[in-house]
Amino acid sequence: MLAYTPLEMISYTGSRILEDNKIVFVGTGLPMIAAMHAQLTHAPGLGMIFEAGALSPVLDIGMPLSVGDTRACRKACYLKGLCAVFELTQRGFADYAFIGGAQIDMYGNVNSTFEGGSYIKPRTRFPGSGGAGAMAANCEKSIIIMALEKRRFVKKLDFLTSIGFGDGSSDYREKAGVMGSGPYRVITHEALFGFDEKNKGMTLLEVAPGKIPEKIQEKVSFALQVSTDLREMKTPTKEDLRLLREVCDPEGYFLSRKVE
Amino acid sequence: MKPKVRSKVRGVSNLKPDGIKKSGEQAFEWWGQSPEDARRLMVRKSRALVNKGVSLRAAIEKYIKDGINIGIGGFVNTRVPVAIVHEIIRKGAKDLTLSFQSSSICAELLAGAMLLYPDHLSIRRVEMAWWGYEVIGIAPLLRHLASDGMTQLDDYTNYGMSARFKAAAMGLEFIPVRDHGGSDMERVNRGKMVESPFTGKNTYLVPACYPDVGLLHVTAADIYGNCRIFGALCTCPEIAMAATHSIVTVERIISNESIRTFPNLTEIPYLAVDALIEQPFGAYPGICYGHYWFDMAHIQMFRSASDEFRKSGNQDLLKKYYEEYIFGCETFGDFLNKMPQETFEKIKQLDGGQPIILD
Numbered sequence: 350m351l352a353y354t355p356l357e358m359i360s361y362t363g364s365r366i367l368e369d370n371k372i373v374f375v376g377t378g379l380p381m382i383a384a385m386h387a388q389l390t391h392a393p394g395l396g397m398i399f400e401a402g403a404l405s406p407v408l409d410i411g412m413p414l415s416v417g418d419t420r421a422c423r424k425a426c427y428l429k430g431l432c433a434v435f436e437l438t439q440r441g442f443a444d445y446a447f448i449g450g451a452q453i454d455m456y457g458n459v460n461s462t463f464e465g466g467s468y469i470k471p472r473t474r475f476p477g478s479g480g481a482g483a484m485a486a487n488c489e490k491s492i493i494i495m496a497l498e499k500r501r502f503v504k505k506l507d508f509l510t511s512i513g514f515g516d517g518s519s520d521y522r523e524k525a526g527v528m529g530s531g532p533y534r535v536i537t538h539e540a541l542f543g544f545d546e547k548n549k550g551m552t553l554l555e556v557a558p559g560k561i562p563e564k565i566q567e568k569v570s571f572a573l574q575v576s577t578d579l580r581e582m583k584t585p586t587k588e589d590l591r592l593l594r595e596v597c598d599p600e601g602y603f604l605s606r607k608v609e
Numbered sequence: 610m611k612p613k614v615r616s617k618v619r620g621v622s623n624l625k626p627d628g629i630k631k632s633g634e635q636a637f638e639w640w641g642q643s644p645e646d647a648r649r650l651m652v653r654k655s656r657a658l659v660n661k662g663v664s665l666r667a668a669i670e671k672y673i674k675d676g677i678n679i680g681i682g683g684f685v686n687t688r689v690p691v692a693i694v695h696e697i698i699r700k701g702a703k704d705l706t707l708s709f710q711s712s713s714i715c716a717e718l719l720a721g722a723m724l725l726y727p728d729h730l731s732i733r734r735v736e737m738a739w740w741g742y743e744v745i746g747i748a749p750l751l752r753h754l755a756s757d758g759m760t761q762l763d764d765y766t767n768y769g770m771s772a773r774f775k776a777a778a779m780g781l782e783f784i785p786v787r788d789h790g791g792s793d794m795e796r797v798n799r800g801k802m803v804e805s806p807f808t809g810k811n812t813y814l815v816p817a818c819y820p821d822v823g824l825l826h827v828t829a830a831d832i833y834g835n836c837r838i839f840g841a842l843c844t845c846p847e848i849a850m851a852a853t854h855s856i857v858t859v860e861r862i863i864s865n866e867s868i869r870t871f872p873n874l875t876e877i878p879y880l881a882v883d884a885l886i887e888q889p890f891g892a893y894p895g896i897c898y899g900h901y902w903f904d905m906a907h908i909q910m911f912r913s914a915s916d917e918f919r920k921s922g923n924q925d926l927l928k929k930y931y932e933e934y935i936f937g938c939e940t941f942g943d944f945l946n947k948m949p950q951e952t953f954e955k956i957k958q959l960d961g962g963q964p965i966i967l968d
Contacts, residue, residue, distance in 0.1 A: 419961070
């Protein structure tokens, strides 16, 4: 078996989920790498949106280190500002939001604002919503990257920054006034999750080779549902790893990071 | 009494309502100008097509006052108004409100000045979406300020803040947006869920944001302040139009003839610019598309001094940064002169010579 790192597995899985001829609104880091890998393999017609204002750039002078980076504007089809690209999502032009965060709950709601303490005096303050809250609201489907840890897969968030299915009720998003259909996939290096169509709860769809659902459940604080069609996660080939390491992130800005 | 309109967000997270100030529960207060005052101030201004060139020091002296709302242009590391922020720190100002979508070094520089020199500069509150360094890491000084409850934060999304500036640029009081609803931002920020007057559907409104002063760095402008921006526009045009006064640093002054040859390329008209300063590398150590990429090493150096302070409480490294690079400099040019020449060659090269139109 080929050796690959958790971050490579996450990027590869993210790539696998993205379909050709769709638009993905990407954040800095692994989402960009996943989208680049998808463009290089099965989805050459995939377009990216970068929130500082770029639509469908060609990332030919290196991976952007910021969503406002010059590299993210390179050879774009349309280059404006934040209002323009977020309005694309409200109007229905963006298929996928690709976000991360510090905590997720069973309905795919995500926290990236603070942990512990109170809102006015948080123990650990995070950067804040940034684009994530708007992307999760109005891109058609949200894809969320999260490290598979009990302290991150929580029963209740400390703060709900990016909307998922809320409390799981069928009219939650409608009452929130948002336009997108909501969480679609949650990617970790050991498991891929989706959401039950009826009850909106997080559902285990795939496990990494050698893993069993019981072991995944141990790393999640809420009760997981398991798909009746549970599958094994595909793993990156030698060529996939070459693309990730040598083409997408040759300097290892994101893929060489240690998993906390 | 009519029941309050809201989404079903209450109880989904652990967020406790204590201490949360919400516009619905208390009288709404403008953190910058009200639309009426902003309009009155704008109507009073001269429309003359005149040279807006001044020294940065004179511009800061004239427009930066205690208690004002400062709108920060750019986005994270992109076209960030670092030169202007240095000059504000040299001058000092108290009880500021900062407004921006996403900020890195500019917000951190101001926060550091407050932590080191609280009698010289202070930030009362911040309306924002994101504060951090992306690839380089979290913002240590934000974390410190927030954990100590020293500065009031008001959280929106990047679109929310951009739409708030846009609403002000349109002369409005508020703007409906399709986000914040159903998140805890609905419970803590100054926006409000209402019923659409047309369909009765829940609709989230955010108040316009009218800063007293907008800080912007742009690619090119003529002497009258007609600005061209290449690369991502971020929310710069909206901030310039929303603010009562805009201070603009520009990488290169270009001819009015060029502006008039390609008027479609003007992103900010001269009417919205009050002070114009030609300052090459004015966004350094941030990015200016077509001119230079960011200097990661310099940002890391400042960030690690900030992180050292957050973790150990030891101010020495951070103070040294301010003493050497800000208070030890008369002008931003002095600061740039402290960098090795290779730095500028390298960041120019990393830009890759993106095509921009200067004539």
